[in-house]
Amino acid sequence: MRRIALLTHPGAGRGRGARARSVVLPRLRDAGFEVLDLVGRDVDEARRLAGAAVADGVEALVACGGDGTVHLALQHVVPAGVPLGVVPAGTGNDLARELGLPADPRAAADRIIAGPRRTLDVARVGDRYVATVVACGFDALVAERADAMTWPRGPLRYVAATAVELRSLAPRRYTLELDGRVRTVEGVLAAVGNTSSFGGGLRITEGAEPDDGLLDVVVVRSLDRRGLVRAFPRLYRGTHTTHPAYEHHRVRSATIAAADITAYADGEPLGSLPLTVTAVPAALTVIA
Known part of the structure:
Protein backbone atom coordinates (compact mmCIF):
# COMPACT_ATOMS: atom_id res chain seq x y z
CA MET A 1 0.00 0.00 0.00
CA ARG A 2 1.77 3.14 -1.18
CA ARG A 3 -0.81 5.56 -2.64
CA ILE A 4 -3.37 6.72 -0.12
CA ALA A 5 -5.64 9.71 0.56
CA LEU A 6 -5.87 11.67 3.81
CA LEU A 7 -9.32 13.20 4.33
CA THR A 8 -9.38 15.88 7.03
CA HIS A 9 -12.56 17.22 8.60
CA PRO A 10 -14.22 19.68 6.21
CA GLY A 11 -13.07 23.26 6.73
CA ALA A 12 -10.32 22.19 9.14
CA GLY A 13 -8.32 25.40 9.14
CA ARG A 14 -7.85 25.12 12.89
CA GLY A 15 -8.68 22.81 15.76
CA ARG A 16 -7.87 19.18 16.43
CA GLY A 17 -8.31 17.99 12.85
CA ALA A 18 -5.84 20.53 11.48
CA ARG A 19 -3.31 19.83 14.24
CA ALA A 20 -3.58 16.07 13.66
CA ARG A 21 -3.18 16.55 9.91
CA SER A 22 0.00 18.59 10.45
CA VAL A 23 1.51 15.57 12.23
CA VAL A 24 0.07 12.73 10.18
CA LEU A 25 0.70 14.06 6.67
CA PRO A 26 4.51 14.38 6.95
CA ARG A 27 4.70 11.17 8.99
CA LEU A 28 3.03 9.17 6.22
CA ARG A 29 5.10 10.81 3.48
CA ASP A 30 8.34 10.19 5.39
CA ALA A 31 7.33 6.51 5.53
CA GLY A 32 7.26 6.41 1.73
CA PHE A 33 3.55 6.88 1.03
CA GLU A 34 2.23 9.03 -1.79
CA VAL A 35 -0.50 10.92 0.05
CA LEU A 36 -3.32 12.88 -1.56
CA ASP A 37 -4.15 15.67 0.88
CA LEU A 38 -7.94 16.18 0.88
CA VAL A 39 -9.26 19.21 2.77
CA GLY A 40 -12.66 20.40 1.62
CA ARG A 41 -13.94 23.88 2.42
CA ASP A 42 -17.28 22.31 3.30
CA VAL A 43 -18.92 18.90 3.48
CA ASP A 44 -19.96 18.89 -0.18
CA ALA A 73 -15.45 8.41 4.10
CA LEU A 74 -17.59 5.32 4.65
CA GLN A 75 -19.96 6.24 1.83
CA HIS A 76 -17.09 5.87 -0.65
CA VAL A 77 -14.93 3.07 0.74
CA VAL A 78 -17.69 0.53 1.37
CA PRO A 79 -19.04 0.36 -2.22
CA ALA A 80 -15.50 0.39 -3.64
CA GLY A 81 -14.03 -2.13 -1.20
CA VAL A 82 -11.23 0.31 -0.28
CA PRO A 83 -9.67 0.03 3.21
CA LEU A 84 -10.38 2.78 5.74
CA GLY A 85 -7.81 4.25 8.10
CA VAL A 86 -8.79 6.43 11.08
CA VAL A 87 -6.89 9.19 12.89
CA PRO A 88 -9.18 10.19 15.79
CA ALA A 89 -9.39 14.00 15.93
CA GLY A 90 -13.04 14.80 16.53
CA THR A 91 -15.62 15.25 19.27
CA GLY A 92 -16.72 11.67 19.92
CA ASN A 93 -14.24 9.33 18.16
CA ASP A 94 -16.43 6.34 18.95
CA LEU A 95 -15.29 4.11 16.09
CA ALA A 96 -11.65 4.76 16.98
CA ARG A 97 -12.42 3.91 20.59
CA GLU A 98 -14.12 0.68 19.53
CA LEU A 99 -11.05 -0.29 17.51
CA GLY A 100 -8.58 0.60 20.26
CA LEU A 101 -6.85 3.20 18.12
CA PRO A 102 -4.45 5.62 19.84
CA ALA A 103 -5.57 9.20 20.42
CA ASP A 104 -2.11 10.55 19.67
CA PRO A 105 -1.91 11.46 15.94
CA ARG A 106 1.67 10.25 15.57
CA ALA A 107 0.81 6.88 17.07
CA ALA A 108 -2.31 6.67 14.89
CA ALA A 109 -0.17 7.37 11.81
CA ASP A 110 2.25 4.65 12.87
CA ARG A 111 -0.66 2.21 13.05
CA ILE A 112 -1.56 3.07 9.45
CA ILE A 113 2.07 2.65 8.40
CA ALA A 114 2.19 -0.78 10.05
CA GLY A 115 -0.97 -1.66 8.13
CA PRO A 116 -2.83 -4.27 10.22
CA ARG A 117 -6.27 -5.09 8.78
CA ARG A 118 -9.62 -6.02 10.29
CA THR A 119 -12.97 -6.70 8.63
CA LEU A 120 -16.09 -5.12 10.13
CA ASP A 121 -19.82 -5.07 9.49
CA VAL A 122 -21.62 -1.83 8.77
CA ALA A 123 -25.24 -0.80 9.12
CA ARG A 124 -27.19 0.46 6.12
CA VAL A 125 -30.04 2.98 6.17
CA GLY A 126 -31.35 3.52 2.66
CA ASP A 127 -28.27 4.37 0.62
CA ARG A 128 -26.23 5.46 3.67
CA TYR A 129 -23.67 3.36 5.52
CA VAL A 130 -23.16 3.66 9.28
CA ALA A 131 -20.17 2.56 11.35
CA THR A 132 -21.38 3.05 14.93
CA VAL A 133 -24.89 3.76 16.28
CA VAL A 134 -28.18 5.01 14.86
CA ALA A 135 -29.83 7.16 17.55
CA CYS A 136 -33.64 7.31 17.42
CA GLY A 137 -34.90 8.94 20.63
CA PHE A 138 -33.68 11.19 23.42
CA ASP A 139 -30.21 10.18 22.23
CA ALA A 140 -30.97 11.68 18.79
CA LEU A 141 -32.21 14.92 20.36
CA VAL A 142 -28.95 15.14 22.31
CA ALA A 143 -26.93 14.52 19.13
CA GLU A 144 -28.89 17.22 17.33
CA ARG A 145 -28.32 19.67 20.19
CA ALA A 146 -24.60 18.83 20.40
CA ASP A 147 -24.23 19.25 16.64
CA ALA A 148 -25.42 22.85 16.96
CA MET A 149 -23.09 23.71 19.87
CA THR A 150 -19.61 25.18 19.57
CA TRP A 151 -18.72 24.84 23.27
CA PRO A 152 -17.62 22.88 25.21
CA ARG A 153 -15.24 20.79 23.09
CA GLY A 154 -14.90 17.02 23.09
CA PRO A 155 -17.26 14.58 24.83
CA LEU A 156 -18.31 17.23 27.37
CA ARG A 157 -20.39 18.74 24.57
CA TYR A 158 -22.69 15.70 24.77
CA VAL A 159 -22.98 16.06 28.55
CA ALA A 160 -23.98 19.71 28.15
CA ALA A 161 -26.47 18.85 25.41
CA THR A 162 -27.99 16.15 27.62
CA ALA A 163 -28.49 18.64 30.46
CA VAL A 164 -30.39 20.99 28.13
CA GLU A 165 -32.57 18.28 26.56
CA LEU A 166 -33.53 16.83 29.95
CA ARG A 167 -35.64 19.93 30.57
CA SER A 168 -38.17 18.79 27.96
CA LEU A 169 -37.85 15.02 28.37
CA ALA A 170 -40.99 13.17 27.28
CA PRO A 171 -41.58 9.51 26.38
CA ARG A 172 -42.61 8.55 22.87
CA ARG A 173 -44.57 5.67 21.44
CA TYR A 174 -42.29 3.49 19.34
CA THR A 175 -43.25 0.87 16.82
CA LEU A 176 -40.42 -1.61 16.35
CA GLU A 177 -40.17 -4.22 13.62
CA LEU A 178 -37.32 -6.55 14.57
CA ASP A 179 -36.60 -9.24 11.97
CA GLY A 180 -40.28 -9.16 11.08
CA ARG A 181 -41.64 -9.17 14.64
CA VAL A 182 -43.68 -6.03 15.40
CA ARG A 183 -44.26 -4.52 18.84
CA THR A 184 -44.99 -1.14 20.37
CA VAL A 185 -43.41 0.36 23.46
CA GLU A 186 -43.37 3.66 25.34
CA GLY A 187 -39.80 4.82 25.71
CA VAL A 188 -37.42 7.74 26.00
CA LEU A 189 -34.57 6.28 23.98
CA ALA A 190 -34.04 3.87 21.09
CA ALA A 191 -30.79 3.03 19.37
CA VAL A 192 -29.50 0.56 16.80
CA GLY A 193 -25.83 -0.26 17.21
CA ASN A 194 -23.19 -1.81 15.01
CA THR A 195 -20.70 -0.91 17.75
CA SER A 196 -21.18 -0.29 21.44
CA SER A 197 -20.95 3.48 21.92
CA PHE A 198 -21.82 6.91 20.64
CA GLY A 199 -21.59 10.48 21.94
CA GLY A 200 -17.98 10.23 23.06
CA GLY A 201 -18.14 6.95 24.97
CA LEU A 202 -21.78 6.49 25.98
CA ARG A 203 -21.99 2.70 25.80
CA ILE A 204 -25.65 2.59 24.88
CA THR A 205 -25.50 -0.67 22.91
CA GLU A 206 -23.13 -2.37 25.34
CA GLY A 207 -22.08 -5.79 24.11
CA ALA A 208 -22.44 -4.99 20.40
CA GLU A 209 -19.76 -6.65 18.28
CA PRO A 210 -18.90 -4.97 14.96
CA ASP A 211 -18.12 -8.26 13.23
CA ASP A 212 -20.94 -10.62 14.27
CA GLY A 213 -23.27 -9.91 11.35
CA LEU A 214 -25.96 -8.55 13.69
CA LEU A 215 -27.31 -5.24 14.95
CA ASP A 216 -27.98 -4.52 18.62
CA VAL A 217 -31.27 -2.72 19.27
CA VAL A 218 -31.70 -1.02 22.64
CA VAL A 219 -34.83 0.59 24.04
CA VAL A 220 -35.01 2.44 27.34
CA ARG A 221 -38.65 2.35 28.38
CA SER A 222 -40.33 5.36 29.95
CA LEU A 223 -38.31 7.07 32.68
CA ASP A 224 -38.90 10.38 34.39
CA ARG A 225 -36.22 13.05 34.38
CA ARG A 226 -34.80 12.03 37.73
CA GLY A 227 -34.60 8.38 36.70
CA LEU A 228 -32.71 9.22 33.51
CA VAL A 229 -30.30 11.52 35.39
CA ARG A 230 -29.55 8.69 37.82
CA ALA A 231 -29.04 6.19 35.02
CA PHE A 232 -26.94 8.47 32.82
CA PRO A 233 -23.52 7.86 34.48
CA ARG A 234 -24.04 4.11 34.03
CA LEU A 235 -24.01 4.58 30.27
CA TYR A 236 -20.31 5.45 30.41
CA ARG A 237 -19.57 2.26 32.34
CA GLY A 238 -21.90 0.00 30.38
CA THR A 239 -23.64 -1.07 33.60
CA HIS A 240 -27.07 0.26 32.56
CA THR A 241 -27.88 -3.15 31.07
CA THR A 242 -29.29 -4.31 34.43
CA HIS A 243 -31.70 -1.38 34.71
CA PRO A 244 -35.35 -2.54 34.70
CA ALA A 245 -36.27 -0.04 31.96
CA TYR A 246 -33.63 -1.40 29.56
CA GLU A 247 -34.29 -3.93 26.83
CA HIS A 248 -31.91 -5.34 24.23
CA HIS A 249 -32.43 -7.29 21.00
CA ARG A 250 -30.02 -8.73 18.41
CA VAL A 251 -31.37 -8.67 14.87
CA ARG A 252 -30.38 -8.48 11.23
CA SER A 253 -32.87 -5.73 10.42
CA ALA A 254 -34.81 -3.19 12.47
CA THR A 255 -37.45 -0.65 11.50
CA ILE A 256 -37.99 2.10 14.09
CA ALA A 257 -41.00 4.43 13.95
CA ALA A 258 -41.91 7.34 16.24
CA ALA A 259 -43.25 10.85 15.83
CA ASP A 260 -41.11 13.99 15.65
CA ILE A 261 -37.66 12.37 15.72
CA THR A 262 -34.76 12.98 13.35
CA ALA A 263 -32.41 10.01 13.58
CA TYR A 264 -28.66 10.56 13.87
CA ALA A 265 -25.88 8.14 12.95
CA ASP A 266 -22.13 8.54 13.49
CA GLY A 267 -23.11 11.97 14.86
CA GLU A 268 -24.69 12.98 11.52
CA PRO A 269 -28.40 13.55 10.72
CA LEU A 270 -29.99 10.70 8.76
CA GLY A 271 -33.61 11.71 8.38
CA SER A 272 -36.98 11.48 10.08
CA LEU A 273 -38.35 8.24 11.47
CA PRO A 274 -39.48 5.70 10.40
CA LEU A 275 -36.18 4.25 9.22
CA THR A 276 -35.04 0.72 8.46
CA VAL A 277 -31.54 -0.28 9.55
CA THR A 278 -29.98 -3.42 8.07
CA ALA A 279 -26.75 -5.20 8.93
CA VAL A 280 -24.25 -5.57 6.09
CA PRO A 281 -21.77 -8.24 7.25
CA ALA A 282 -18.03 -7.96 6.51
CA ALA A 283 -18.53 -4.86 4.34
CA LEU A 284 -15.62 -2.75 5.61
CA THR A 285 -11.89 -3.29 5.90
CA VAL A 286 -10.23 -1.04 8.48
CA ILE A 287 -6.55 -0.48 9.15
CA ALA A 288 -6.68 -1.35 12.83
Missing part, protein backbone atom coordinates in the same frame (compact mmCIF):
# COMPACT_ATOMS: atom_id res chain seq x y z
CA GLU A 45 -16.43 19.59 -1.38
CA ALA A 46 -14.96 17.03 1.01
CA ARG A 47 -17.44 14.48 -0.33
CA ARG A 48 -16.42 15.22 -3.92
CA LEU A 49 -12.71 15.01 -3.10
CA ALA A 50 -13.11 11.69 -1.29
CA GLY A 51 -15.17 10.22 -4.12
CA ALA A 52 -12.68 11.33 -6.74
CA ALA A 53 -9.74 9.88 -4.81
CA VAL A 54 -11.43 6.50 -4.41
CA ALA A 55 -12.46 6.47 -8.07
CA ASP A 56 -8.87 7.29 -9.01
CA GLY A 57 -7.67 4.10 -7.33
CA VAL A 58 -6.11 5.04 -3.98
CA GLU A 59 -5.23 1.99 -1.93
CA ALA A 60 -6.74 3.40 1.28
CA LEU A 61 -8.70 6.41 2.48
CA VAL A 62 -7.66 7.74 5.90
CA ALA A 63 -10.25 9.80 7.82
CA CYS A 64 -8.57 12.41 10.02
CA GLY A 65 -11.34 13.71 12.26
CA GLY A 66 -14.25 12.38 14.26
CA ASP A 67 -17.10 10.00 13.54
CA GLY A 68 -18.64 12.48 11.10
CA THR A 69 -15.49 12.37 8.96
CA VAL A 70 -15.51 8.58 9.19
CA HIS A 71 -19.16 8.61 8.09
CA LEU A 72 -18.31 10.74 5.05
